[in-house]
Amino acid sequence: MESTAGGLQRKLTLVLIIVTSILIVALAFVSVMMGPAEISPGQALAIIADSLRHGVSTDGAYSASQAYIVMNLRLPRILSALVAGAVLAVSGAVFQSVFRNPMADPYVLGISSGASFGVALASLGGMIPAWAGSWGLPVSAWLGAMATAVLIMFLAGGGGWSKTSLLLTGVAMNYLLSAAITLLMYLNQEHLDRVLFWTLGSFGSSDWTKLSVMAAFAVVTCVPLLSMHRELDMMLLDETTATSSGLSTRAWRMLLLAIATASVASVVSFCGVIGFIGLMAPHLVRMTIGPGHKRLLPCSMIVGAFLMLLSDTLARTVMGTTELPVGVVTSIAGAPLFIILLRHTISRRRR
Amino acid sequence: MTHPTQESNAVRFNHLSGGYGTKVLFHDVRLDIPAGRFTSIIGPNGAGKSTLLKYLVKVLLPQTGTVYIADHDVSTLRQRLLARHVAMVAQNGTSDYEFTVFDSVAMGRYAHIKRFSSLTKEDRDSIEYALEATGIRTMRDKLITELSGGEAQRVLLARALCQDTDVIALDEPINHLDPFHQRDIMRLLRQLVDRNGLTVICVLHALDAVQVFSDHVVLMHEGRIVATVTPRQVLTPRSLKETYRIDVHEVTDPATGATLLLPTW
Numbered sequence: 001m002e003s004t005a006g007g008l009q010r011k012l013t014l015v016l017i018i019v020t021s022i023l024i025v026a027l028a029f030v031s032v033m034m035g036p037a038e039i040s041p042g043q044a045l046a047i048i049a050d051s052l053r054h055g056v057s058t059d060g061a062y063s064a065s066q067a068y069i070v071m072n073l074r075l076p077r078i079l080s081a082l083v084a085g086a087v088l089a090v091s092g093a094v095f096q097s098v099f100r101n102p103m104a105d106p107y108v109l110g111i112s113s114g115a116s117f118g119v120a121l122a123s124l125g126g127m128i129p130a131w132a133g134s135w136g137l138p139v140s141a142w143l144g145a146m147a148t149a150v151l152i153m154f155l156a157g158g159g160g161w162s163k164t165s166l167l168l169t170g171v172a173m174n175y176l177l178s179a180a181i182t183l184l185m186y187l188n189q190e191h192l193d194r195v196l197f198w199t200l201g202s203f204g205s206s207d208w209t210k211l212s213v214m215a216a217f218a219v220v221t222c223v224p225l226l227s228m229h230r231e232l233d234m235m236l237l238d239e240t241t242a243t244s245s246g247l248s249t250r251a252w253r254m255l256l257l258a259i260a261t262a263s264v265a266s267v268v269s270f271c272g273v274i275g276f277i278g279l280m281a282p283h284l285v286r287m288t289i290g291p292g293h294k295r296l297l298p299c300s301m302i303v304g305a306f307l308m309l310l311s312d313t314l315a316r317t318v319m320g321t322t323e324l325p326v327g328v329v330t331s332i333a334g335a336p337l338f339i340i341l342l343r344h345t346i347s348r349r350r351r
Numbered sequence: 352m353t354h355p356t357q358e359s360n361a362v363r364f365n366h367l368s369g370g371y372g373t374k375v376l377f378h379d380v381r382l383d384i385p386a387g388r389f390t391s392i393i394g395p396n397g398a399g400k401s402t403l404l405k406y407l408v409k410v411l412l413p414q415t416g417t418v419y420i421a422d423h424d425v426s427t428l429r430q431r432l433l434a435r436h437v438a439m440v441a442q443n444g445t446s447d448y449e450f451t452v453f454d455s456v457a458m459g460r461y462a463h464i465k466r467f468s469s470l471t472k473e474d475r476d477s478i479e480y481a482l483e484a485t486g487i488r489t490m491r492d493k494l495i496t497e498l499s500g501g502e503a504q505r506v507l508l509a510r511a512l513c514q515d516t517d518v519i520a521l522d523e524p525i526n527h528l529d530p531f532h533q534r535d536i537m538r539l540l541r542q543l544v545d546r547n548g549l550t551v552i553c554v555l556h557a558l559d560a561v562q563v564f565s566d567h568v569v570l571m572h573e574g575r576i577v578a579t580v581t582p583r584q585v586l587t588p589r590s591l592k593e594t595y596r597i598d599v600h601e602v603t604d605p606a607t608g609a610t611l612l613l614p615t616w
Contacts, residue, residue: 005493230461240408244408244437245458248430248431
């Protein structure tokens with residue numbers, strides 16, 4: 001038999017999916033038990049099983065407050081982290097392919113900051129009408145993110161989409177938006193913690209309502225993106241080859257970025273800005289199973305979900321009762337990877 | 352290489368003008384490319400050869416004038432539909448992403464595949480044919496990043512082939528290849544014309560290959576078509592002196608007896 005890189009990619013895909021899924025279930029179980037209130041594995045299982053049957057505990061294995069903590073605090077939080085991780089990973093993968101740049105990521109390019117600025121501005125400025133309900137935040141985040149994305153396209157497109165001009169534009173956007181957000185904080189000191197929440201990222205306020213809106217957004221954005229795996233593959237070709245093969249590259253680039261931006265914005269509006277998951281997850285997957293999006297996107301979702309749950313579990317347990325912002329944990333892990341990718345890209349260009 | 356008296360045209364450039372931004376590169380270019388023939392486009396750097404091909408596949412739109420392919424106006428065809436008429440092997444078309452040869456070639460089927468459906472039997476047959484015709488069937492599971500220059504060029508050609516078009520345009524397909532692989536690719540293209548009736552439009556710099564392999568030659572200079580007929584009629588010491596600013600001398604190939612023009616170094 002000939003050595004088959006393709007066969008290896010297919011086998012590794014299966015291994016990756018199975019192993020990560022097992023890890024997610026195990027980690028979710030550990031995460032349910034961990035926290036200030038002690039809950040044993042048996043209690044956790046009993047609480048979840050009873051809730052699924054809509055039953056009330058009869059044998060007194062756990063207290064009502066323990067049931068409340070599991071069902072209304074920890075479980076929605078765990079699920080939110082999983083959904084957010086999956087969405088950020090997919091959108092990161094899409095950004096990297098559309099820009100043909102392994103370092104492109106909504107966080108690095110300032111699009112997450114744009115979303116958080118949009119949501120902070122709209123909610124502090126009282127611009128969200130009451131009828132918008134739970135949808136007001138994601139929509140204002142989407143507007144902020146979209147405006148940022150359009151600006152980046154406009155500014156970096158002029159530089160011929162080069163890797164450096166794109167990243168530098170992102171840096172500039174981040175500077176600009178962080179100044180704008182600081183200004184908002186300065187003007188609204190009584191709501192400082194709310195603005196901080198959006199800039200640092202946290203799953204601390206997760207509940208079932210927010211989770212369901214976020215999950216709805218995730219389905220609406222991620223399902224189309226998963227179906228566009230062929231277009232994304234062809235985004236990795238040079239423009240002449242992709243176009244002459246039948247892809248209207250300009251139109252698809254816009255569409256893919258719009259959907260990916262919308263998905264990021266919905267996550268930011270509920271959990272704030274959490275960086276580097278969109279960089280780490282696709283990168284790990286690409287190294288293992290190759291660049292083909294039919295497998296890359298779903299695998300990135302699973303890996304992103306796992307990384308986010310791991311980060312959030314660490315964030316709320318590693319310092320005892322003090323909770324760290326989850327964005328701090330993901331940045332500590334992700335920033336070094338960004339530097340490695342940067343060095344790799346620079347050395348490649350010198351060759 | 353016989354020429355029937357009545358030839359149909361695969362591609363027609365009609366009164367084409369255009370360029371990049373305000374810089375006008377083409378002025379009223381008129382050019383017919385016969386179907387089922389090997390047409391080479393030659394000319395010095397900057398003559399507009401690659402740009403002409405970009406108009407054909409609608410990567411660029413001309414300012415005025417029309418490009419016709421199989422009697423369709425290219426500007427009114429949707430990109431997917433156009434891709435069923437003409438395929439292109441671009442310059443620097445290799446990707447540095449680790450796709451397998453099979454997956455890379457299969458991208459040529461994009462214009463034929465419906466959304467939400469996987470490769471049909473027709474798609475697979477087409478891919479297998481392209482892999483076979485370009486001699487890379489045994490490499491299907493290799494990563495394209497691990498291929499040599501000649502192999503990578505075959506993958507690009509296979510991708511264009513499985514697009515299942517009547518016309519294939521190639522932009523300098525044998526640049527960066529050693530003499531063996533240059534000959535290899537040129538013979539393959541010639542075969543596709545002779546056996547499958549494909550129309551090949553090929554931007555080339557190697558004048559010897561142009562003389563040996565092509566039926567028609569289009570000589571371009573500063574956005575104009577200088578001459579277009581058979582290699583013998585187009586390639587003359589005078590035309591090459593005027594366009595390329597090189598001197599050539601005639602030699603007789605001892606193997607075939609054909610007269611060839613060799614540049615004087």
